[in-house]
Every structure is written in structure tokens, then in C-alpha cells.
Amino acid sequence: TDATSDLFTLPKAELHLHIEGTLEPELAFELADRNRIRLPYESVDQLASRYSFTDLQSFLDLYYATMTVLRTEDDFAELTRRYLRRATAQGVRHAEIFFDPQAHVSRGVPFEAVVDGIGAALAEAARDQDVSGGLILCFLRDRPVVEAEQILTTALARVDTLIGVGLDSAEVGYPPSLFADVFGRARAAGLHAVAHAGEEGPASYIGEALDLLEAERIDHGIRAVEDPALVGRLAHEETALTVCPLSNVRLRAVPDLTAHPLRSLMDAGVRVTVNSDDPAYFGGYIGDNFVAVQDALELTDLDMMRIAQNSVESAFAPLDRKVALL
Ligand code: ADE
Ligand code: ZN
Numbered sequence: 001t002d003a004t005s006d007l008f009t010l011p012k013a014e015l016h017l018h019i020e021g022t023l024e025p026e027l028a029f030e031l032a033d034r035n036r037i038r039l040p041y042e043s044v045d046q047l048a049s050r051y052s053f054t055d056l057q058s059f060l061d062l063y064y065a066t067m068t069v070l071r072t073e074d075d076f077a078e079l080t081r082r083y084l085r086r087a088t089a090q091g092v093r094h095a096e097i098f099f100d101p102q103a104h105v106s107r108g109v110p111f112e113a114v115v116d117g118i119g120a121a122l123a124e125a126a127r128d129q130d131v132s133g134g135l136i137l138c139f140l141r142d143r144p145v146v147e148a149e150q151i152l153t154t155a156l157a158r159v160d161t162l163i164g165v166g167l168d169s170a171e172v173g174y175p176p177s178l179f180a181d182v183f184g185r186a187r188a189a190g191l192h193a194v195a196h197a198g199e200e201g202p203a204s205y206i207g208e209a210l211d212l213l214e215a216e217r218i219d220h221g222i223r224a225v226e227d228p229a230l231v232g233r234l235a236h237e238e239t240a241l242t243v244c245p246l247s248n249v250r251l252r253a254v255p256d257l258t259a260h261p262l263r264s265l266m267d268a269g270v271r272v273t274v275n276s277d278d279p280a281y282f283g284g285y286i287g288d289n290f291v292a293v294q295d296a297l298e299l300t301d302l303d304m305m306r307i308a309q310n311s312v313e314s315a316f317a318p319l320d321r322k323v324a325l326l
Contacts, residue, residue, distance in 0.1 A: 007294065007304060008287040011325050013094040013311040014087060014275055016219050016242035017286075018138070018168070019076075019118060020067045020100055021278025022083040025051075031069040031078075039069065051281050056200050056251050057170055059281060064103055071109055076117025084125040086279070090287030091308075093325050094315050095133040097122070098166055102140045102151050111154045115161040132321055134163035136194065139182060141167050141174035148182045156189055163316050164192030166219065167209070171201035176208040176215075183213040192216055192316045194242075198223035199253055203230055210239065217242055217314055222253065224270070225261040235269035240314035244277035245293045246284045257296035266303065273311040 025047040032039045041047040047066070053059040070076060080097070087095055097118060104114050118135060125131045137155050139148040155162060165186040167179055176195055183193050195209040199220035206224050209215040210233075221241035224230050234241065243262050248254045254261070266272045274293055279285045284292065294304055312325045 003294075003301075004287075004291050006301070007290040008090045010091050010290070010305065010308045011093045011312070012091050012286060012290075012308040013096070013273075013315040013317070013325070014092045014286050015096050015217065015240070015273055015311055015314060016098070016244055016275035016277055017083070017087075017095060018098045018100065018278050019080055019083060020070070020103070021063060021282075022086075022280050023066060023070070023079060024082070024280045027079065027082060028066050028069050031071075031075050035069060035071045035075070037069050037071075039066070051283075053251055053281075056253075059251055059278070060170060063278065063281065067100075067103060068107060070104065071107075073113040073117040073120075076114050077121045080118045080121035081124070083279075084121060084129065084131060086285050088125070088129045088131050090285050092286055093131055094312065094317055094321065095122075095131060096136055096163065096316060097133060098136050098138045098168065100138050100140060100168065101155065102143055102147055105151060105154070111151070112158065115158060119161055132317060134316065135161060136164040136166045136192070137162055138166040138168040139179060140169040141176075141179065141196075142170040145178055145182065148179060149185075152182055152186060156185075159189055159191070162191055164194060166193075167195040167197075167213070168219070171196060171199055171205065175201075175205055176213050180212040187214060194219055196220055199248075200251075203227040206230060206234075210237075216316075220244065220248070220253075222248060222261050222265070225264055231265065231268045231270060234265075234271075238271050240271045240273055240310060241265065242273050242275050244275050244282075244289065245296075246282045246289050247277035250282045257292055260293065260297060262293060263297040263299065266306075271310050271314060272307060273314060274307050275311075
């Protein structure tokens with residue numbers, strides 16, 4: 001429809017996107033063949049049929065198992081090329097891409113292969129498709145803190161390849177406070193800070209991410225609605241939430257889209273953005289999330305423009321780039 005194509009062409013920044021979560025079943029099989037790895041599925045369709053989840057952990061189990069087909073610099077470049085093709089077709093003009101280096105380095109893939117592969121595809125797309133972007137290294141919060149310290153040390157040797165650090169993986173039981181020192185080091189090196197908080201975990205983790213990690217944006221953050229004082233703080237401090245509506249439905253963080261708190265957060269004055277999280281697994285890229293959420297929450301076209309504008313304003317991009325996209 002026209003409404004769909006308008007939402008797809010609206011210039012937007014994608015601020016919550018795990019590059020490993022863009023691995024479509026077709027590419028997973030191509031890379032498995034190329035790298036002589038056996039996936040425990042008979043076919044693309046059989047793998048795709050497993051993309052049905054009961055909670056965050058049930059997704060993470062498949063996510064970490066499937067990403068083992070990513071081995072070489074060119075694998076990461078091809079993954080990123082395909083993501084950027086789909087994303088630009090849905091209006092993404094700036095992409096801040098999360099990656100999980102601990103999940104690759106622990107399998108013997110060099111950190112450099114990961115950042116150089118993703119970086120090469122980003123550079124190509126900047127040249128050919130007018131999309132800008134950068135890389136945000138996510139620490140796996142359900143792994144030992146010492147492992148995060150070690151990957152940060154590795155990463156700081158190539159700090160030029162990064163714009164920031166984040167925190168992801170299984171949330172409940174792994175509060176942001178564990179990572180205060182790691183984030184302090186990263187910030188001291190000039191990196192931006194973001195963190196997943198309040199996806200499955202309690203609203204108190206959002207406060208911790210702000211106070212102890214000095215997170216500049218909160219990834220998900222939807223459980224903030226349970227704490228009105230926190231909602232007031234987020235609005236007052238103009239902290240962006242990188243909300244991922246289709247992800248929240250697929251991982252059962254919300255019962256269905258009509259019950260999604262995005263609208264109440266927006267109405268309370270919180271700077272909400274809409275993003276795709278792990279689009280290959282959750283049934284849609286960023287434009288699909290815009291369409292679904294407008295429909296389910298009866299948001300106006302002006303609301304959708306505001307959401308897109310929020311994403312550009314909240315990006316870690318140079319001011320002249322933001323101005324060009326607004
Ligand atoms: N890693 C990839 N997607 C994630 C999500 N939605 N929450 C936490 N960790 C993730
Ligand atoms: Zn995420």
C-alpha cells in the first residue's frame with residue numbers, strides 16, 4: 001500500500017540491530033557449505049521452522065548455534081552487505097550495528113576478521129548507497145566479567161573501528177552493575193555507551209544502566225512503564241529507548257503488539273525509536289516494524305515521522321550528517 005511505502009521511504013537510523021541476528025536461513029546454509037560446517041537441520045525450511053520462541057533464552061540458544069557458520073572476514077562482510085541492502089530498501093540511512101565478538105573469538109575467529117569484514121561492507125555501502133554507520137561492541141552479560149575485560153583490551157587496540165560499547169545476551173540475573181568498571185574503561189577510551197535493559201529484566205536495571213554504566217541510550221527499556229518515576233526521568237533527560245516491537249512479541253516480552261507499551265512511553269514524552277533487533281529471526285526489518293506498530297497502536301503519520309526523527313537525533317553521528325537526514 002501507499003502507507004507502507006511511505007513508512008519504508010521515511011529516512012531513519014537503525015540504532016538496535018545485532019548483525020548476527022540478520023543471518024537469514026539461506027545464507028546460513030551457504031556459509032555452512034562454504035566453510036564445511038554441518039548445521040543440524042536438513043534444509044533451509046527446516047531451519048526456518050525453528051524460528052519460534054518462548055522467551056529470550058530460547059532465541060539465544062538458536063542464535064549462538066547458527067552464528068557458528070560465520071568464520072571468515074568475507075563471511076562477516078557478506079552478512080553485512082545483505083543486511084544493508086534490505087535495510088536501505090526500508091529507509092535506513094544510518095545504521096549503528098551491534099556485534100558480539102566474544103561469541104566469535106571464543107570459537108577461534110580473530111577479532112580483526114569480524115570488525116574488518118563488517119567495516120568493509122559498511123564502507124562499500126557508504127560509497128554506493130548513501131548510508132552511514134558504525135560498530136558497537138556488545139559485551140555478553142551472561143559470560144564472566146573477566147571475559148568482557150579481555151575482549152575490551154583486544155578491541156582497544158582497534159578502537160578506531162568502533163563507535164561504542166553495549167551490553168546484551170541473557171538479562172535476568174546479570175545486572176548492569178557487574179559491568180561498571182568495564183564500561184568505565186570503554187568510556188575513558190572515548191567510546192559511547194548503550195545497554196540492553198528492561199527487556200526481560202526489571203525496571204531497576206534501566207536505572208543501573210543510566211547511573212553505573214552512563215548509558216546514553218537504553219536498548220528496549222520497555223519495562224520502564226512499571227516505574228512512573230523512571231518514565232519521568234527518561235522523558236526529562238531525553239534518553240532514547242531503542243524499542244524493537246516485533247522482537248518483543250516473538251520473545252513474549254509483550255503478549256501482542258496492541259499491548260505494546262511504546263505508545264504510552266511516547267505519550268509520556270519519552271524519546272522512543274523503532275528498530276529491528278534480530279530481523280532474520282523475528283519476521284521483519286525496520287520498515288516492517290514501523291508498519292506493524294503504526295497499525296497495532298493506531299499511531300498517526302506524524303507519530304511515525306516523530307519516531308524516525310528521534311532515531312536520527314539520537315544517533316552517534318556527526319551533526320552535519322544528522323542535519324542531512326532530518
Ligand atoms: N542478543 C541478540 N538479540 C538480543 C536481545 N533481543 N536481547 C538480548 N541479547 C540479544
Ligand atoms: Zn537487542
